[in-house]
Amino acid sequence: MDNETTAAGAEQFRPVFRSYVAVGDSFTEGMCDELLPDGHYRGWADRVAAALAAERPGEEFRYANLAVRGKLIGQIHREQIADAAAMGGELVTLAGGLNDVLRPGCDIEQVERLLGAAAETLLAGGAGEGTVVMFTSTDPTRRLAGSARLLPAILRMKGYVEGLAKQHPRLRVVDLFSAPCFDDRRLWDEDRLHLSPEGHRRVAAAVLEALGRPAGFDWRAPLPPAAPRGRAERIRADLHWLRLHLGPWLGRRLTGRSSGDGRPPKRAELLPYES
Template sequence: MSGFSIERDIVSYVAIGDSFTEGMSDPYPDSTAVPTGRYRGWADRLAEHMADHIGEVRYANLAVRGKLIRQIVAEQLPRAIELRPDLVTICAGGNDIIRPGSDPDQVAEIFEGAIGRLRETGADVLIFTGFDTGFQPVMRRFRGKIATYNMHLRGIADRYGCQVVDLWSMKIFADRQAWDADRLHLSPEGHRRLALRVAEVLGLPADEDWNAPWPALPPMAWHVARQQDLHWAREFLVPWIGRRLTGRSSGDGIRPKRPNLERLR
């Protein structure tokens, strides 16, 4: 990355993307300070971590669940450019890649256009590869497309001087403890570990190891695993297919949780 430094007195940070960056499945505890039902996620955790080590952090999170890459570029990118932050994190294209008939080459072309516009502002940009889904029975069918997209992302990062968080190589995410029951979004502990990894990539000190071994879980009986598979299909897969068939999105009517750069603490 060309110039991000934790030695700055003031840092402005904007996160854009979909549910991954909004923080789905990592809810804040109910409180009067945070609206009930708002998600925290790795990006909020990262901003909080930055505030522990930098004099002043101003943070905006424009990510909205369910958004496709064209929607992110149309709805979030102009606002991110308008805010002129020092740092932008962007993870986009995942929802496109897992749709039947999508072309990772075309998705990458749109992504590259967005990166070019962000870098023209002088902002440092950090991007994410896709996860290795080989451990998930249903999602592993997209593994080849994700790998192709990841190769494009690495090339884009090289061309534009972006830092990369390589989710594919983070084997801790092959454990079910890293994931929520929907098998699509990280668990709170998964988000916490990812925030530590992003902080590490940015050069921020961290007191804990994101790659620490997971606590051992007892073996799962075959019939219990199948029951969980059936529950997952009924509660999450069928509704997801229903939204695809009807043209609906989980993000319909959802607004960004932090649309403005606001000081933390």
């Protein structure tokens, strides 16, 4: 899906939304964006909600975010989708499956089945007139050593999501895979898995563009060149990452735990949004 095709399609697709429901995992929860006064991360979904609410000054705009970090697609399907569909949001964003892909032995066919079933349920939710936005993953091989094993599954998911969009005119796809700006480490937190504030800002702009909103900036544009890092600095960063991030992640995998265990969604109800 090239940028010109995406932009042309978006220009023909500019509904005004009165409600928005976000479902997914840490990507949608907003991990590693700036912290809000209530202790939650802001995240790209909150940024999208703020932009859509600003289109309706003096009118009510409602927003729910059911996403919880660490969730697999089966958990998202089981714990979030029915509730999201029942809310009848005029806009729903759905992101999931990458946590499954990160685990050895991922059943990619099952991931696709559950992702497709979730999309179908959300498209039929409410009065069956809402818009659903889905995503293609960024390409980890361009920035993470040892991630080549993930690429076949990521490409399959990309093709699957784009195929769903061809079947459903109310389903839009945000193509992050084809945006080289996400190769830049500055768009990622130091854990190398979650977006930085700048990464969240760009994903929010990409979602709004997919919904036909005029771009406030070119979210695909590269950042200014970064100062080169010496070998010693790179080694220190890698050791820091191994100790503080990769080690604990592997520990949770080995013990069957998740960073989202027992954690409630940050906005479990579809309530008026206040920036």
